Amino acid sequence: MARPRTRLLSRDIILDAALELIDRHHDFTIQGIGKHLGVNPSSLYHHLSGGRDEIINALRERFYRKISLDALRDADRPWQERVEHWIRSYREAVAQYPAAIPLLMGRMVDDRPTLAVYEALVALLVEAGVPAGQRVAVVSMLDAVVFGSAADAVSPDPLWLTSPAGQPALHAAVAAATPSERVVEGLSLAVQASVAWIEVLAARGAAEARPSGSPAPGDA
Secondary structure: OOOOOOOOOOHHHHHHHHHHHHHHHOOOOHHHHHHHHOOOHHHHHHOOOOHHHHHHHHHHHHHHOOOOHHHHOOOOOOHHHHHHHHHHHHHHHHOOOHHHHHHHHOOOOOOHHHHHHHHHHHHHHHHHOOOHHHHHHHHHHHHHHHHHHHHHOOOOOOOOOOOOOOOHHHHHHHHHOOHHHHHHHHHHHHHHHHHHHHHHHHHHHHHHHOOOOOOOOOOO
C-alpha cells in the first residue's frame, strides 16, 4: 500500500486538537486527542514524548511567543512602563484561550519560555527596588491581574442583571458606566494600582535600608 502523501500528525496538529478539546470541555486527555484526530493515542508520543505535561508546556510556548523580552529589558524605558508592558502583553497572550487558564495555572512552571517571562518580571522588580522578601508576592499579585482580566474578557455584557429596588448601589453604578469598556477600564485601573503599589514597596524598602537618622534622597 502506498504511503500517504501528507502527514497525519504533527506537533501543531496535536496542539490544535488539544485547544479544541479545551474550548469544549475545559480540559483534554491523550486518549481524547487521539479519538478527536482519529489516531491511536500512542502515536501522539512520537511528536510530544512527554505526553500531557509536554502538551501544556507547548501550549504555553505558543501563547507566549509574542511577548517581547527585549522590550522588557530595554533599559532606556522606565521600569514602570516595562512592568505595564509585561502585564498587558502577558494578559493578551493568556486571553487568546481563556478556557486554558486553569490548565496553565494548575501545573508547575518548568518550561523555558514561561520561566523567561517571569525572570524578566522579577529582574524588573529588582530594578525597581522591591525588597527580596516581597518579590514573589508581587508576582502573585500581577498573576491575579493578568489571569483575572483574561478570564473577565469572556464574561457576558452586561454582566449584572440589576434592579433599582433590589440592588440600588450596583444598579446606579452599572447605569453610570459604559458596559463595553468595563473590562478595558478595569484592566487599566489594575495596571495603575499595581505599578503604584510597587513604587510604595520600593520606597518602603529604601527607607528601611537607610541607616537610622540618614536623610532620604532629595531631603539633604
